Amino acid sequence: MDAKKVRMALAVLALRAGQVVSFDELIDELWGETLLKNTRNSLQGIVARMRRSLGRIGLDATDQGVVRTVGNGYVLDMPADRLDANRFLQQAREGRSLIGLSPHKAAELLRGALAMWYGPALVDVGDGQRCRAAALRLDEQRRLVQEDLISAQLEAGEAGAVVPELKQLHAEHPERERFSEQLMLALYRTGRQSEAIDTFHRTRKQLDDEMGLLPSRQLQRLYQAIISQDASLSR
Structure with missing residues (x-):
């Protein structure tokens, strides 16, 4: 269960990379209405485990690393283009803008955006309200990119x-x-x-x-x- 909570917490931070996510928001996402004796301590334990996991893949595992404590919350201090969802959305925008101008280039970019996917969005991070809403938005964007790719192919005479x-x-x-x-x-x-x-x-x-x-x-x-x-x- 803790491993799932770690994924949920990291997903929430990644969805708002560079922004502070408050302790209360994270607690609500991870435990909802479930009553715990000390939710703040439980959250600190989840974040500590998250940092250790990130440390094992070469990211700093301390409070000065990519997951930092700031005021009354945590922030994932990472450039937007390091996150798959942001790279997908950016490439999708670039491809969409070229459909009427250069359909072959547009199709190339849109195929590349779709190639970043290998399953449903946030499939293994639980059912918290924020993660569910983000997953729906990302899955809808995936459908739109499929439609845009076909539009590009039609423009290209395919x-x-x-x-x-x-x-x-x-x-x-x-x-x-x-x-x-x-x-x-x-x-x-x-x-x-x-x-x-x-x-x-x-x-x-x-x-x-x-x-x-x-x-x-x-x-x-x-x-x-x-x-x-x-x-x-x-x-």
Whole structure:
């Protein structure tokens, strides 16, 4: 159990690297409403173990190392670019900004960002409120980068290459209309207009059956453009 608490505490500090996280915030994340006789001592023990673990991988294990006591809390004193989550988000932003300018370079950067992942975000750090919320945000960013990568590939003229992946993503995430749009566009650009139209109707039915929603105006406009074979859809 202590090992899990160490991971939780380190995760909370890493999510706010360079900022002081108060003792109370850490105690709330690690123990919630569980009553302990002396939570401050328990927290100090967790942090001491954390420092020893960091020391074994070459980081200073003392209070003057990367985990420092500052005022009424602790701070992870580490550059932002040393943390996987920050590097992922920065590279994702760079790739996203290049989609319309240099789609091949954008795709390279976005693939590199996705390559940093090897499982769900914060999968082994427990179920504290802050870690859960951060995991949801990071997993959502991962989905957005997947969508951005496909957009870059479509801009680069790789419609045929993305159809198999899009079919899988559309089946796994029917609620994400951007996957539906991208699949419809990729199918249309590879000469499969009827499949693109079928994809719209399946999406509309799923949205209605599962969430009581209508397709977005953007998805409906794409559907109408595909029906009329609008020249603007071709690349």
